[in-house]
Amino acid sequence: MKVIPNHYHVNGQSYTVRCAEEKDAEQLSRLRQQIDGETHFLDRQPGEGLLSPFDFKKLIRTDLEVENRLFLLAETEAGQIIAFSRCEGSNLNRLKHKVEFGVGVTKEYWGYKIGPHLLEASINWATGNKLTKMTLSVIKTNEKAIKLYKRFGFEIEGILKKDKRLDDGEYYSTIIMSRFLLE
Template sequence: MPFAITLKVEEKLGVRCLDFHMAHDKTLSNCCKNNLVLNVKIPAIYVNISWKMKVTFRKVREGDLKRLNEIINDVEANRFLNTAAPVSMKSTRDFFNSLRKDERSWYAVLADGVVVGGIILNLHGDKTKRSSHVASIGINLAREYWGMGVGDKAIKFLTGLARKHKVKRFELQYIEGNERARRLYEKNGFKKEGVRKKAFKLNGRYYDSIVMAKFLK
C-alpha cells in the first residue's frame, strides 16, 4: 500500500534534525552534526516526499546583502550566472542601490524565515513604451535548497507579480547544460523560442543561451 513521507529540516546549534513521519503513526528520527545517515529501506516507487517548509518573498533589505553576496559567490550556484564570481560586497550594494532607480524589482527568497536566494522581475519599459507588456526574470538560490520546490514557488510568485504589472509576455534565458533550470521552466509553461549561439563564456569555452517565454492570459 502506498504511503507518504514528510521530511522536516531544522537547524539548531549546528545540529541538523530530519524527522520522517510515516503512515500508521510510525516515526523515525535521526539527528547528527553536519551529516545525516539514514538506513531505511522502502520501495522508492511508493514514496511521496513533501518538504514541510514555509517559503516567502519580500523586497530585498540592506541586511540581506551579505547573505545574497555569499550565495552568488558559491562556485556551483554561480556557474550558470551571467555575473562571474568573485562578486564584491561593493558590487552587490551598488546593484541594490541601482534598483531604486529603474524598473527592476529584487526580492529575497526566505525558507522558514532564512534568506536562501534572490529573484528579479525586470520590466522592459514604462507604460509609454511598446514593450511595457514584457518582463524577464532571474532566479538565484543557495544550492542546498535546490530540488526542494523553492524555484517552483519563486516562479509562481513572479508570475503573480507580473500580472499585477499587466505583463503579457514573460521571458527568460538559461545556459545550455543547465538541465535543472530547463526542467523547472518547462514545468511552469515556458517554451523554447530560440538560441543565442555562443552567448555565454565559462572557463574559456563558449555556450549557447536558450531563450524561453510564455504568455500570460
C-alpha cells in the same frame, strides 16, 4: 499588485517567499557572490559584477517603486536569505508589457522547490499586473531548469549559439525562453 508573503514546508525545510526590503541588502550582497561561486549556469564568474549593500539598497528601492519590477527572496525561519529572484521591466513604452526573470538559489537549498515557488509567485505577480510576457535566458546545458520552465508554460523562442565561454574554455549556447501571460 504586490506579492503577499507565502510560507512553504518542503522535505523538512521551512521558508518564506517575500518581497525584498532595504534591510536585506547586506545579506543579498553576500548571497549573490556565494551563488555565483556555486554554479556555472549564471553569467558571472565569482567576484565579477559585485553589488555592494548600497547597490542592493538602491536596486530594492527602485524595484519597490517601479510597477514592472519585482524583487523576491526566500528566507528560512531563522532569517537567513537562501535565494532570490527578480523580474525587471523596461521604462520604454514599447517594452513596458514584458519583464525578464532571473533566479539564484544557494546550492545547500537545491531540491526544496524554492526556484519553482519564486517563479510561480513572479508569474502570479506579472499576471496580476497585466503584463503580457515573461522572458528568461538559460544555458543550454541546464536541462533541469529548462524542464522546469517548460512545466511552467515557457517556450523556446531562440538560441544564441556559442554565447558563453565557461572556465573549461568551451563555448555554450544560451536558450531564450518566454511565456505569454495574457492572450
